[in-house]
Amino acid sequence: MKTVEEIRAAIEAALPGAGVEIVSNPSVSGQHSLRLRPSHAVAVAKFLRDDAELALDFLSNATGVDWPDKEVTEKVKVTRTVRKTVDGVEQDAEETVEEARKRVEPGCLEAVYHLFSVARGHGPVVIRMKTVNRTDQVELPSLTPVWRSAEFQEREIFDLYGIVFSGHPDLRRLLMWEGFKDHPMRRDYVEPDDFEYEPTAHDEVLKRAVAHQAKQEAAGTVAGAAGVGSGVAAGREGKGAGA
Amino acid sequence: MAVDEGLKIELGKQGVLVTTIEELYNWGRKNSVWPMQFGLACCAIEMIATTMARYDLARFGAEVFRPSPRQADLMIISGTVTKKMAPQVVRLYNQMAEPRYVIAMGACAISGGPFKEGYNVLKGIDRYIPVDVHIPGCPPRPEALIQAFMLLQKKIDGQHLTGPDRPRFLDAEAQGEFPVPVQGEHDLEPASNPGVWTVPVVIR
Amino acid sequence: MASNPYFSLAVLFVAALGFGLTPLALAWLWAKVFSPAKPNAVKNAIYECGLVSKGDAWMQFRSAYYLYAIIFLIFDVEAVFLLPFAVAFTGLGAAACGAMLVFVLLLIEGLAWAWAKGVLTWA
Numbered sequence A: 001m002k003t004v005e006e007i008r009a010a011i012e013a014a015l016p017g018a019g020v021e022i023v024s025n026p027s028v029s030g031q032h033s034l035r036l037r038p039s040h041a042v043a044v045a046k047f048l049r050d051d052a053e054l055a056l057d058f059l060s061n062a063t064g065v066d067w068p069d070k071e072v073t074e075k076v077k078v079t080r081t082v083r084k085t086v087d088g089v090e091q092d093a094e095e096t097v098e099e100a101r102k103r104v105e106p107g108c109l110e111a112v113y114h115l116f117s118v119a120r121g122h123g124p125v126v127i128r129m130k131t132v133n134r135t136d137q138v139e140l141p142s143l144t145p146v147w148r149s150a151e152f153q154e155r156e157i158f159d160l161y162g163i164v165f166s167g168h169p170d171l172r173r174l175l176m177w178e179g180f181k182d183h184p185m186r187r188d189y190v191e192p193d194d195f196e197y198e199p200t201a202h203d204e205v206l207k208r209a210v211a212h213q214a215k216q217e218a219a220g221t222v223a224g225a226a227g228v229g230s231g232v233a234a235g236r237e238g239k240g241a242g243a
Numbered sequence B: 001m002a003v004d005e006g007l008k009i010e011l012g013k014q015g016v017l018v019t020t021i022e023e024l025y026n027w028g029r030k031n032s033v034w035p036m037q038f039g040l041a042c043c044a045i046e047m048i049a050t051t052m053a054r055y056d057l058a059r060f061g062a063e064v065f066r067p068s069p070r071q072a073d074l075m076i077i078s079g080t081v082t083k084k085m086a087p088q089v090v091r092l093y094n095q096m097a098e099p100r101y102v103i104a105m106g107a108c109a110i111s112g113g114p115f116k117e118g119y120n121v122l123k124g125i126d127r128y129i130p131v132d133v134h135i136p137g138c139p140p141r142p143e144a145l146i147q148a149f150m151l152l153q154k155k156i157d158g159q160h161l162t163g164p165d166r167p168r169f170l171d172a173e174a175q176g177e178f179p180v181p182v183q184g185e186h187d188l189e190p191a192s193n194p195g196v197w198t199v200p201v202v203i204r
Numbered sequence C: 001m002a003s004n005p006y007f008s009l010a011v012l013f014v015a016a017l018g019f020g021l022t023p024l025a026l027a028w029l030w031a032k033v034f035s036p037a038k039p040n041a042v043k044n045a046i047y048e049c050g051l052v053s054k055g056d057a058w059m060q061f062r063s064a065y066y067l068y069a070i071i072f073l074i075f076d077v078e079a080v081f082l083l084p085f086a087v088a089f090t091g092l093g094a095a096a097c098g099a100m101l102v103f104v105l106l107l108i109e110g111l112a113w114a115w116a117k118g119v120l121t122w123a
Helices: A004-014 A041-050 A150-160 A203-219 A224-242 B005-013 B021-030 B043-051 B086-095 B106-111 B142-157 C007-033 C064-087 C094-117
Strands: A021-023 A033-035 A058-067 A070-086 A089-105 A108-117 A122-130 A139-141 A164-166 B074-078 B101-105 B133-135
Touching: A004 A021, A004 A033, A004 A041, A041 A122, A041 A139, A058 A122, A058 A150, A108 A150, A150 A164, B021 B142, B043 B074, B043 B101, B043 B106, B043 B142, B074 B086, B074 B106, B101 B106, B101 B142, B106 B133, B133 B142, C064 C094
Parallel strands: A033 A122, A139 A164, B074 B101, B101 B133
Antiparallel strands: A021 A033, A058 A108, A070 A089, A108 A122
16 A cells, blocks of 8 residues: 555645645554645545545544643743843843743644545555634535545534534434534533432542532532432542541 | 231132232232333343243243333333433333333443443433332343342232322322423433432442 | 013123123223323323324325325236136136236226326326
């Protein structure tokens, strides 16, 4: 099979200006992927499927990735002019200071497709597409017209990540119901607070169960049973700290 | 009302059968419990195995799986109840004719099981409908289902026709309808039916 | 009275009535004494698959559907007569064969008429 560089060259030769980037994978598997521009994605996908040498006729898997907004702290060397008194003489001196700057890298949503060729017996070729952001510009072109097997998987991505696939024949929620507002696989998904009864709570779940109880106690709606639970939970925590 | 047990046995030896309406009624009911024919997940495979020749649920008079809730007495919740499926399950339970019984089969049906902290799985069907027998296991073996079934038969056998401890379906005051949860914007609403399920006491 | 020839019939009639009505009466009595009826909207819903039924069952069909049903009868009746005809074929004379052919031709004529009228074009 061709390497990703060769595939990219083939795409560029066939569709000039497609703007395909290579996303390298530093892990042992070395499964590098191709990032398509949403504007050219369908044309590139058609090329990948119809090209005689690649013949990627089988989409085995489509999935979503959520990249949340990231706060990046980077150290920047800044040169400043400072007035100093050196040997009794006041003078301007240049001084280099390291300054920590924080900036927020906007997140995005990504759809990843794994392609194989049944005809030529090779694969996978990984292609991906990125949305502009995570909130309002979340449209990507649907690849269902190219590979029919993408239909349900794109519906699932739409359901769980909230990527809107334009050109999809039947874009409805798949796993959750109509009228559900959240996208459960996003990193910032807030689960419903139903931690009132956790018989074997530990770690994260125990924390949330205790938080739930505190909230209920504050609201004054706590039953006797929950009180016992909170006492036991506190006891467990104490034991953990002692050990 | 009830006949003395010793006398009953003595009479039986003489070929005289003594019984009460209550006993006859319960005897008839417990030996013709017809389950509803539906499966929710992998536990359903074990349920099917239970009805097949090797385990043969027909020995207990329960081989007739009815495809309609109107004709069924027993609902076997065999498998994961997702939040998308829960309203349908509760609605089907409501459509069953009284007396009706529920066996929650497997870890998912009784608590959510391995999917408990997931976004789409109900943490036990007993939050919405009264469950008579819980079976743990993932999935429970057919023997476990048979044992649950025998427990249910024992329960049916012990029910009284009259008196303050008579079952729900004989009590005109007791509710007959269990509210069907609505699929809301973030979760099922309400998250549980307080008339059926209260937070259990945690014993550790 | 007992000498009346219809007396035994009357006895049987009463017994037959009792046979049907006694279980009904018992069931009614049982419900009256022990188990109260508790109907509700969910329980009385028509559709019993767990989902709420959408729309009305009183919808309109195209009238062409009924023409289809009538034309179906052509083939149906044909089959009913052709099967015994085929079974008894070797023992039949030329006249019987001719009569059958006339019958089939009549049906074919009906089909041809419907076809010419454009009934068979669905859309």
